[in-house]
Amino acid sequence: MFLPPQALQWVMGDLEVRLVSGGEVRRLPFADAVAAAGNNWRLVLPVEAVTACAVRLPTQKARWLRQALPFAVEELLAEDVDGLHLAVGEPLEDGRHRVLAVRRAWLASWIDLAAASGTSPASLQVDADLLPLEGTRLFWLDGRWLLGGEGVSRLSVQDEDWSMLREACPHPWIGQASADRRSLEGIEHWEGVQDSHVDLARWQGTELAQGDFEVRQPNRQWALWRPALGLVGLWAVLQCGFYLAQGWHLRHQGDAYAQANEALYRELFPQDTRLVNLRAQFDQHLADGNRPGQGKLLETLGQASGALLEDGAVVRIQQLDFSETRGDLALQVQAPGFDALERLRERLIGAGLAVQMGSASREGDSVSARLVIGG
Incomplete structure (x- = not known):
C-alpha cells in the first residue's frame, strides 16, 4: 500500500x-x-x-x-x-x-x-x-x-x-x-x-x-505444532485428573473399610476402649487365644469377618455368644432389611461355614435375627 x-x-x-x-x-x-x-x-x-x-x-x-x-x-x-x-x-x-x-x-x-x-x-x-x-x-x-x-x-x-x-x-x-x-x-x-x-x-x-x-510475527513452526501440543496438554490434564480422582476414590474407600473394621472390632472386643493400632491389637487377641475354645472362636470370627464387612458394615452385631462345648458361635445381628440378612447368610455359606438362621423380627426401621455359625 x-x-x-x-x-x-x-x-x-x-x-x-x-x-x-x-x-x-x-x-x-x-x-x-x-x-x-x-x-x-x-x-x-x-x-x-x-x-x-x-x-x-x-x-x-x-x-x-x-x-x-x-x-x-x-x-x-x-x-x-x-x-x-x-x-x-x-x-x-x-x-x-x-x-x-x-x-x-x-x-x-x-x-x-x-x-x-x-x-x-x-x-x-x-x-x-x-x-x-x-x-x-x-x-x-x-x-x-x-x-x-x-x-x-x-x-x-x-x-x-x-x-x-x-x-x-x-x-x-x-x-x-x-x-x-x-x-x-x-x-x-x-x-x-x-x-x-x-x-x-x-x-x-x-x-x-x-x-x-518492530512487528512481532508469530513463529510459523510453533503455529504448525500448536494443535498437536494442545492435544498433548489436554491429554496430560485429563490423565492428571484421572489419577487425582482415582486417588480420592481409593482413599475414600480405604477410609470406609477402616471405619467398618473399627466398628466390627469394637463389637467383638467391647472391653478395648482405646484403639491405637487395630492390626496389632487384633493380632494380640489371636496370640492370646491359647485355649482350644478361644482359638476356635477367633478362627470362626476370622472366617466370618469378610462376609460381615462386604456390604460396608450395614449388618451390625448386637450380641455375641460362643459355646466351647458345641463349638458354635451365636450372633444377634441387626440389618436394614430381610434381604441384607439373606445376603449375609449366603456369604457365610460361601465362606465354607455352617449357618443356621433363627426367626427374624422387625424392630422399627431394621430387622433383627439370630445366626448360629459352626457347631
Whole structure:
C-alpha cells in the first residue's frame, strides 16, 4: 500500500492511497484499503517523510545499537533526534550504514489508524528506498522523481532539481518512466514501465519496522505444532485428573473399610476402649487365644469377618455368644432389611461355614435375627 505525499499533511482514513495486489492497482480510501489488504501487508511511506544519512555504527550489537544510534546521527539531522524513529539499512562500500529517520509521532499516527481500520502493517518501507542498488536510479511516481540507488540520498525531485544534483550522484544514471516523461538530461539508460506502482512494489528496501515499531510475527513452526501440543496438554490434564480422582476414590474407600473394621472390632472386643493400632491389637487377641475354645472362636470370627464387612458394615452385631462345648458361635445381628440378612447368610455359606438362621423380627426401621455359625 503506497501513501501519497499528501499523507504528510493529513492522517485521515479517507485519504486516497494505491493498493497493489495480484499485479493490479486500486485507488481506495486508506481505511478501505486496509480492510482489503488482509493480514500481511506492507505500508510504503513517501520519501518526503524521511531523511536519509550514513554513519559508522559504534557497535554491531543490537542491544547497544539502539542506545548509541541517536548520538551517532544527531549532528546529521536538522530535527531533534528524540522525536525521530531511526532505522538502520544496508552497509555502504565505505563501511558506513545508511540510516533512515522519520518523525515518530507521524508514523505512529498512521499505524494506529491502520489498526483502527482493521490490521496493522507487517512491514514499513520507503518508496525511493525500494529502487535497486545500482548507480543512481530515478523513478517517476505520483508527479515527482524518486531518487535512490547505491548512494546515500533518498529524495523526491523535480526536473529542474536534477541538473543541480546529478554531479554528486554515482554513475550510471538510470531513469525509469514512460516515454512521454523521459525529460531528464544526462540519463545514461532509460527503462520502461508497465505500471509505476506495480513495478516499484516488486522491490524491497530498508525495513523501518525496527525497535519500537518492530512487528512481532508469530513463529510459523510453533503455529504448525500448536494443535498437536494442545492435544498433548489436554491429554496430560485429563490423565492428571484421572489419577487425582482415582486417588480420592481409593482413599475414600480405604477410609470406609477402616471405619467398618473399627466398628466390627469394637463389637467383638467391647472391653478395648482405646484403639491405637487395630492390626496389632487384633493380632494380640489371636496370640492370646491359647485355649482350644478361644482359638476356635477367633478362627470362626476370622472366617466370618469378610462376609460381615462386604456390604460396608450395614449388618451390625448386637450380641455375641460362643459355646466351647458345641463349638458354635451365636450372633444377634441387626440389618436394614430381610434381604441384607439373606445376603449375609449366603456369604457365610460361601465362606465354607455352617449357618443356621433363627426367626427374624422387625424392630422399627431394621430387622433383627439370630445366626448360629459352626457347631
